Amino acid sequence: MEILETIGFDLGHGETAVAKAIVESIDPPQMLEINNKKNQITALGWHPKLGYLVGEQALIQAGVTQLTISFKQKPNNDPKYRETISTFVATYYRLLKESKQLEGGEGSYFYVGCPSGWSVSDRTEYQKLLQEAGIPQLNVVPESRAAFMQAKEAGKLEYDKLVASVLIVDIGSSTTDFTLVKSLEEIPIDFGSNTLGASLIDKAIFARTLANHEQKALLEKVFKEYSHHQARCELACRKAKEDYFSNEQLYSDPESFARGFESINEQIYFIPQVNKLMMEEILNQPLPELGHQSWVRSFTDSLTEAKEKLEKLGIVPKLLLMTGGASRMKFTHLLCQEMFPEPETLLRPDPEPERCIALGLARVGRWDLRAAAFKEEVNKLFTSNKLKDLIKRHIPELIESLTKPLTDGLIVNAVKLALKDWQKNKIRTLADLETSLISRAEQWLKSECAVQIINHQCAYWFSNKIQPDLAAQTDPICRKFQIPRSSLRFQDSIDPNFVNPELRIGDAILAETVGFIVNVVIGGGTVASIITLILTGHLTWPIALVYGASVMAAGMELNRKSVQEVIKTNVDVPSWVRSSFLSDKKIEEMCEQIKPELEKVLQEQLTADQEAFDKLISKVEQGLQKTLSTKVQSCIILIQ
Structure with a gap:
């Protein structure tokens, strides 16, 4: 059966309160009533005719022969304790069902609070004990988490405080718990034996x-x-x-x-x-x-110890949340403020501490279910091949955007410089020119300048091609869970109140793309094609016209390719000829002539290696998934 509602059950040492949140709604949880009251004294009475009574009724009903109050404690094997807890919860559950305030059965999921200092094994044992009361679906969570969630959803915490350090001081009837919530993770501050209760x-x-x-x-x-x-x-x-x-x-x-x-x-x-x-x-x-x-x-010493432990961690909490019924005692506010002064730490006492935990527990339950469903929706996107198809569809546009700036860069930083060195006789033969061209081209492609060009083009491609299609997939998920669309978008202008603006495309994705482009251009024969364009089309044969007669006179029966190799390897054009043969103007004209040819070669080389591109698509997809997963963790707190 589908879970329709989450029930926050605040079984306190002094008072008990229950709240309900509808899973498919973001409306605030509603307090439930027992004996026409939203809060009850934690009391269990036995009446010979009426059976078990709870709260005020157990206190005021004439004829009650047994009465137990303030019985919440760590789970133990005392049969009387276990019977009292189980009976109290079962009676509460029965009264709530009889009054039609909850669905009951598997449609209701109970979240019961416990002190944050309880260990995982304590919580597990407590959960087993409570389930003996006949509640089918039940989870035990720290009360500090409930206090944090109530403060967050009641609009008291801005995003920067949600992801910063919040100290929660929960002054209850039996214990006073200190819990640090840092980057949404709870860290109980343990004081050993904690008996400081109101x-x-x-x-x-x-x-x-x-x-x-x-x-x-x-x-x-x-x-x-x-x-x-x-x-x-x-x-x-x-x-x-x-x-x-x-x-x-x-x-x-x-x-x-x-x-x-x-x-x-x-x-x-x-x-x-x-x-x-x-x-x-x-x-x-x-x-x-x-x-x-x-x-x-004792309270002052606990505050001092908490502060010392936080100082060892290098933490000054931005916010100090006070909750628990006993937090109404004004002197505790003064002591907290004295120990954690403003403006470094803002003090926020809960205005309704007796209801805070019940409401927060109901919110925690709903948040858990909706957050899990949110993650599942994003995971469906990961496993549907939609990301891979999206990237693959736009790869030709990435290649097109890269060819012109890479061509321009190679001509300016490799071709022109090598030709000028040959012109000035710094390079002897055309074979040496070829070696120089290869070296300069590879050196430039690995340079920061080339990496920046590729990086810029990739980022532009991602923002203008990938991001709009990706947003078409993620926006409906955000709408479904009523969080800002920017939560799963990669934009520089994201409101920092909603999500971390540093989580854009991610350096890892760009680094993979840049590395791939450089390797393809260098290793895929692109540089060799550049050399061929220059030597065969613009230098070798003009030289052959000059030196051809002497070569043939030497009796060398050469084909076209052989002539090229001989000239490239052996012919050393005199320096006084070079400047006229290859003037600065001629170099400029040659570069302009080979530019469209070079662009074509680059595009062909980048497109030809399908296996390499499949690998790139996979890497970009993995990087995108990783970054999206990080964004999911960052924005999941926004779910209500």
């Missing part, structure tokens, strides 16, 4: 409230016997924390408090409360979970 603040508020409670001993007994009461009280502490950080200015007054509330029974209440003074004490008190460091000190 739930530690909830626990500190809980411990403080319990320690100061007038019925502390009774509460401890209740919590020991009825763990679901403790879970609810811990959530009340979390709500007090969230209220405080949402309205910090309000609670700077010592008489104002952010409060949570939980009723144990009609006589016992648990009411956590915090204000600015109390929160500063909590944030700066030593915590055993952090090696007896405070939350602020």
